[in-house]
Amino acid sequence: MDFKLTEQQLAIDEGVRKVCAQFDDQYWTDCESNLRFREEYYQAMAQGGWLGITMPEEVGGAGLGVTEVAIMMQAANSSNGSYSAASAIHINMFGPHAIVEHGTPEQKQCWLRPLIEGRQKACFGVTEPDAGLDTTSIKTFATRTNEGYLVKGRKMWTSTGQVADKILLLTRTSAKKSAKSRPTA
Numbered sequence: 001m002d003f004k005l006t007e008q009q010l011a012i013d014e015g016v017r018k019v020c021a022q023f024d025d026q027y028w029t030d031c032e033s034n035l036r037f038r039e040e041y042y043q044a045m046a047q048g049g050w051l052g053i054t055m056p057e058e059v060g061g062a063g064l065g066v067t068e069v070a071i072m073m074q075a076a077n078s079s080n081g082s083y084s085a086a087s088a089i090h091i092n093m094f095g096p097h098a099i100v101e102h103g104t105p106e107q108k109q110c111w112l113r114p115l116i117e118g119r120q121k122a123c124f125g126v127t128e129p130d131a132g133l134d135t136t137s138i139k140t141f142a143t144r145t146n147e148g149y150l151v152k153g154r155k156m157w158t159s160t161g162q163v164a165d166k167i168l169l170l171t172r173t174s175a176k177k178s179a180k181s182r183p184t185a
């Protein structure tokens with residue numbers, strides 16, 4: 001198997017490392033000590049066009065795939081910021097992917113563009129106190145009302161939830177069927 005990176009992939013690695021190099025150890029220590037979000041770093045990544053690497057070109061993204069994201073995240077992770085540098089931006093890589101895949105053109109413009117441009121931040125709400133990898137067992141429930149949806153439930157471990165403007169929230173809209181009532185193949 002040929003693991004040699006293409007010219008484009010090498011350019012991604014180099015470009016991300018260049019942005020990360022603007023932020024030294026002192027910057028990351030300061031963010032950690034003062035419990036503050038890495039806003040300057042986030043904005044530098046947005047300006048470099050990196051926050052939309054997996055998002056469609058028609059809303060300002062690059063339309064690239066998993067390999068390119070892996071290269072980007074490895075470059076961010078090996079910078080002075082390490083996991084802090086990666087976790088500040090990683091939600092954009094996969095969190096809004098339901099909108100990338102299934103959103104209408106209007107939804108993509110409305111929800112994705114502000115994330116790509118760094119004007120808004122998103123988080124991803126899946127995990128609950130009693131449901132981790134077994135996501136079908138989540139209990140958060142959305143009931144349709146005349147005004148929209150009424151959502152009840154609990155989420156935890158929501159990365160960047162403290163600073164996010166938007167959440168891609170995983171909820172049930174119908175009760176989970178018990179194993180007994182599920183049809184067998």
Ligand SMILES: Cc1cc2nc3c(=O)[nH]c(=O)nc-3n(C[C@H](O)[C@H](O)[C@H](O)COP(=O)(O)OP(=O)(O)OC[C@H]3O[C@@H](n4cnc5c(N)ncnc54)[C@H](O)[C@@H]3O)c2cc1C
Pocket residue numbers: 123124125126127131132133134156157158159160
């Ligand atoms: C740094 C970090 C950031 C995170 N950010 C987010 C976030 O932004 N949003 C969010 O929603 N969540 C987030 N999470 C939560 C993460 O997605 C969960 O930890 C993950 O879904 C696993 O859930 P759990 O810890 O409850 O483990 P569990 O689901 O309880 O699994 C524990 C272990 O049991 C095994 N296991 C589970 N079910 C079975 C089974 N049926 N058969 C055999 N083995 C099984 C698993 O493989 C695993 O080894 C984050 C977690 C970390 C560590």
